[in-house]
Amino acid sequence: MKVLVCISQVPDTSTKIVLKNNNTAISSDGVTYVINPYDEWYALIRAIELKETGIATEVHLVTVGSANVEPVIRKALALGGDEAIRIDADSDDPYETAGYIAEYAAGGAYDLILCGKESIDYNNGTTGTMLAGLLDINYVGFATGIQLEGNTAVVTREIEGGEETDACNLPVVISCQKGVAEARIPNMRGIMAARTRPLKVVVPTKIAPLTQILSYELPPAKAGIKLVSSDNMDELVALLHTEAKVI
Amino acid sequence: MSVIVLIEHTGGTIKKKNFEALHYAAHIAKQTGTTVTALVLGTVAVAEMESLGEYGAQKVLHVADSRLNELHARAYAGAVIAAAQKEGSKIIITLHDIGGRMVAPRVAVKLGAGLVAGALSYPDTEKGFVIKKAVFSGKAFAYVNILSDIKVIMLMPNTFPVAKIEGKAVVEQLDVSFGEEDFGVKVKAVNKVTGEVALADAELVVSGGRGMKGPENWGILEELAKELGAATACSRPVADSHWRPHHEHVGQTGGTVRPNLYIAVGISGAIQHLAGVNGSKNIVVINKDPEAPFFKAANYGVVGDAMEILPRLTAAVRKFKQQHK
Numbered sequence: 001m002k003v004l005v006c007i008s009q010v011p012d013t014s015t016k017i018v019l020k021n022n023n024t025a026i027s028s029d030g031v032t033y034v035i036n037p038y039d040e041w042y043a044l045i046r047a048i049e050l051k052e053t054g055i056a057t058e059v060h061l062v063t064v065g066s067a068n069v070e071p072v073i074r075k076a077l078a079l080g081g082d083e084a085i086r087i088d089a090d091s092d093d094p095y096e097t098a099g100y101i102a103e104y105a106a107g108g109a110y111d112l113i114l115c116g117k118e119s120i121d122y123n124n125g126t127t128g129t130m131l132a133g134l135l136d137i138n139y140v141g142f143a144t145g146i147q148l149e150g151n152t153a154v155v156t157r158e159i160e161g162g163e164e165t166d167a168c169n170l171p172v173v174i175s176c177q178k179g180v181a182e183a184r185i186p187n188m189r190g191i192m193a194a195r196t197r198p199l200k201v202v203v204p205t206k207i208a209p210l211t212q213i214l215s216y217e218l219p220p221a222k223a224g225i226k227l228v229s230s231d232n233m234d235e236l237v238a239l240l241h242t243e244a245k246v247i
Numbered sequence: 248m249s250v251i252v253l254i255e256h257t258g259g260t261i262k263k264k265n266f267e268a269l270h271y272a273a274h275i276a277k278q279t280g281t282t283v284t285a286l287v288l289g290t291v292a293v294a295e296m297e298s299l300g301e302y303g304a305q306k307v308l309h310v311a312d313s314r315l316n317e318l319h320a321r322a323y324a325g326a327v328i329a330a331a332q333k334e335g336s337k338i339i340i341t342l343h344d345i346g347g348r349m350v351a352p353r354v355a356v357k358l359g360a361g362l363v364a365g366a367l368s369y370p371d372t373e374k375g376f377v378i379k380k381a382v383f384s385g386k387a388f389a390y391v392n393i394l395s396d397i398k399v400i401m402l403m404p405n406t407f408p409v410a411k412i413e414g415k416a417v418v419e420q421l422d423v424s425f426g427e428e429d430f431g432v433k434v435k436a437v438n439k440v441t442g443e444v445a446l447a448d449a450e451l452v453v454s455g456g457r458g459m460k461g462p463e464n465w466g467i468l469e470e471l472a473k474e475l476g477a478a479t480a481c482s483r484p485v486a487d488s489h490w491r492p493h494h495e496h497v498g499q500t501g502g503t504v505r506p507n508l509y510i511a512v513g514i515s516g517a518i519q520h521l522a523g524v525n526g527s528k529n530i531v532v533i534n535k536d537p538e539a540p541f542f543k544a545a546n547y548g549v550v551g552d553a554m555e556i557l558p559r560l561t562a563a564v565r566k567f568k569q570q571h572k
Contacts, residue, residue, distance in 0.1 A: 013499055014518050017387045026387070037500050094362060095355065120499065120522065122382050122389075124364040129320070129352035138431045139320050141349045144493070154435070158494065159318075160257070160345055160447055162439035168432040178486075178500055179493055210361030210395040214377060217388045225532075225542055230551030233563035236531070239547060241567065244529040246451065246508040247475065 001148070001170075003047045003056045004105055005081065006115035006127060007063045008036045009072040013120065023215045033069075035076050038116025041183040042176035046146055047114055048080035049181060055148050058082050060108070064100050066090055070199065077194035078186035084199045092122065093209030098130035100204045106135060111170040112153065117142055117177040128175035138172040144179030249282040249306065249334045250275050253327055253341040253350065254299065258316075259291045264342055264404040264448060266302040271400075271407050272340050273303030274369050279338075284308055285416065286330045288323060289315035293418055300414035308333070308421040314430060318346055322429035324353040329423045331358065331397070343401040344447060351401050361393035364401045384499065384522035403526070405450065405505045446495065449478035452506045452527075454497060456482040456520075458513015458534060458553055462490035467557040468512060474564045480504065482514045498523040512553045516541020533557070 011017075011031045018027040035044070050056035061084040063073050073084045087100045105113060113135075118125030132139030144163060145156035154167045155174055186194075228236045240247045250272040254265045272283045285304040287296050289312070296307040308330045315322060327350065331339055339354060341347035343365045355362040367388070368379035375392040378400065382389045446452065453472040459465065465479075472479045479495060486496035497504055499519035505526035512533045514520060521544055524530070532545040535552050542548045549556055 011383070013384075013522060015383070015386075017383050019387070026383075041500065094352065094364070098352075098356065120384055123380075123384060125348050126352035126355075126362060126364050129349060130356045132320075133324070133353035133356040138428075139349070139353070140432060141320070142345055158345060159437070159439075161445035162437065163494070164434055164438070165436040166432050167435050172432075178496060210355075210359070210393065211363065212392045212394060214374065214390045214392050216382070217379075217390070219385070219388065222544060222546075225545050225548045227548045227550065230549050230556050230559075233549075233556070233559040234566070236547060236549065236560065237563045237567045240508065240529070240531070241571075244508065244546065246529055247564070247567070 001050070001056050001111045002109060003050060003059045004108060004110040004113045005039070005044050005047045005059065005061050006101060006113065006131070007039045007044065007061050007073060007076050008119045009033045009063065009065060009069040010036045010119055010121040017218065019216050019218065023217065026216060033072055035072055036116050036119045038118060038177060040076065040079070042178065042180040043114035043116050044076060044079055044081070045181035045184055046176060050148065051080065056112070060085060060110075062087065062101055062104060064089055064091055064097050073199060074194050075186065077197050077199070078190040079184060080190065081197070083197055085202055086199060087202050087204050089204050091209065092213055093211045094124050094126040094130060095211070096207045096209040098127050098134060099207040101127070102131050102134035103204055104202055105131070112148070113171070113173040115173070115175050117175045125175070128173045132173040135171070135173070138168045139174075140166055140168065140172060141175045143174050143176050146174060146176070146180055249284040249336055250338045250340060251327065251331050251334060251336045252283060252285050252304070253323070253339070253347065254285050254287045255342065255346045256287070256289070256291055259295065261291070261295060261299070262448065263409060264344070266409040267404065267407040268340050268342055268402055269299060269302040269304050270410050271369065271402055275338060278370070278372065282306065284330065284334050284336070286310070286327060288326055289313060296418045297415045300416035301411050302409065303412065304416040307416045307418045309418055310421050310423050312423070312425070317434050318349060319430050319432060320349040320353060321431065322425050323350040324357065325425060325429055326421070326423050327354045328357055330421060333421065337397050339397070339399045341399070341401050343403050347401050351399050355399040358397045359395060360397035360399045361395040362399040362401065363391050363393060365403045366400050367403055367406055381526065385525040403505060404448065405507070440494070444476065444478035446478045446480055446497070446502060446504060449504065449506050451475050451477035451508045452480050452504055453477045453510045453512065454480035454482070454514060455485060455491070455512045456514030457484050459485070464554065465491070467554070467561070471510070471557055471561045471564065474561050474568070477510075482520050511541055511545075512557065514541055515539045516544060
């Protein structure tokens with residue numbers, strides 16, 4: 001069974017967002033880039049577990065980005081995976097990004113494609129669904145558990161107010177979140193091994209984006225906190241009623 | 248040419264967040280001189296569908312196939328596409344929730360439509376078709392221009408108003424021919440948490456962290472939630488310690504909430520937690536550490552021991568409710 005894991009590079013959670021070029025871009029000065037947590041902790045680790053248990057024969061990692069994403073994809077390889085593919089394109093349009101991955105995946109005969117439920121930079125959560133649509137295969141979103149039984153994926157997923165267990169034939173795209181796997185950190189052996197694993201660069205056929213980010217804006221500063229005495233909860237309730245208008 | 252809105256229902260009952268979507272669609276329809284068509288999939292009473300007219304829909308297209316009572320992403324996407332093609336629609340609206348996110352992106356790629364996920368504003372048509380959305384987990388906003396002829400907009404729930412008007416929608420049956428592959432994902436079991444407010448939809452949330460000291464103390468937090476009609480949530484360490492179920496975990500790697508009120512009890516406010524809650528309209532922080540970073544992100548704060556404060560707050564809410572019956 002061949003598994004493809006979609007990896008994206010994102011600024012670390014603690015990054016302070018600084019705008020530049022008249023608010024049309026995000027400054028990357030001093031920004032630490034990491035593997036998108038949902039891609040790393042859940043999708044990638046579950047794929048590695050499937051390899052370790054002999055269910056998966058090959059695990060490939062794919063990312064869309066220019067050469068500056070290579071350190072992050074190397075870090076992903078240090079966790080596991082047989083090879084990585086960098087699709088040489090810069091895109092912030094979900095359709096364009098999914099299109100590049102779909103173009104690559106279509107020729108790869110993958111049985112299982114895993115991605116995180118969303119990236120923590122653009123917060124779209126659309127890559128997996130779009131990928132399944134472009135490949136015309138099944139999609140299960142918001143997985144909290146993935147089991148493989150022969151040619152069938154059994155997936156526990158979040159639904160509103162609970163959980164559902166689904167089953168479908170491979171191939172399938174599954175977006176992953178907490179519960180799918182337990183996070184790991186790369187060990188020295190993995191880091192050394194990652195240096196010798198292949199990182200292929202693929203030049204895609206250009207896809208025209210369907211959206212364009214015109215500008216960015218930072219949220220307004222908080223007006224400041226109102227502290228209420230711990231002995232006076234009536235005052236807090238009154239504030240929530242008259243001022244916040246939430247009760 | 249009408250604006251299509253995918254309506255979600257639970258067992259035939261249509262939730263409030265759909266009315267936000269209809270109001271949003273009505274706003275666009277007014278801008279563009281067209282109408283609003285709601286798309287309802289599965290078994291829903293005619294009266295329930297007609298009542299969508301009170302929220303801005305002129306017409307309801309109903310695909311009555313009972314298999315659609317379960318969310319089948321491929322079939323749902325096929326139905327949305329069939330409805331859009333029937334109406335000649337250029338704008339398709341869903342919610343940015345679990346259902347919408349399973350369906351809308353598939354619709355978008357099939358129609359070659361640009362998509363904005365998590366829309367926070369009405370389209371600005373001065374410079375194209377520009378919609379505001381949150382990025383970097385709410386630390387910034389992006390203004391996204393949809394370049395394509397057909398546009399898909401996924402609305403962030405609990406963002407737009409609901410306006411009730413006089414009206415009754417016309418219900419029309421829509422036949423869609425599905426293939427076996429459209430139902431390729433089989434539902435084997437459903438485990439719904441009953442008697443609780445669903446976190447994703449909650450307008451009020453009471454959330455506990457390690458400051459609650461242990462799972463045995465959650466009763467007083469649940470009492471406050473019950474009094475408020477709020478959902479309960481928790482921080483990551485609490486879920487990791489199995490004090491609370493994983494589906495309650497809110498934050499960077501858990502769920503994201505956008506309630507009108509988020510009460511954080513004994514949560515320090517690590518940046519990862521804030522990423523899941525900073526869409527909240529009002530935040531109350533209760534923490535005995537006056538230096539807890541969460542106070543910087545809060546509207547209201549109480550410094551003190553949660554074990555003492557929570558029962559007092561619950562009693563104050565109860566008293567308020569009795570006075571305002």
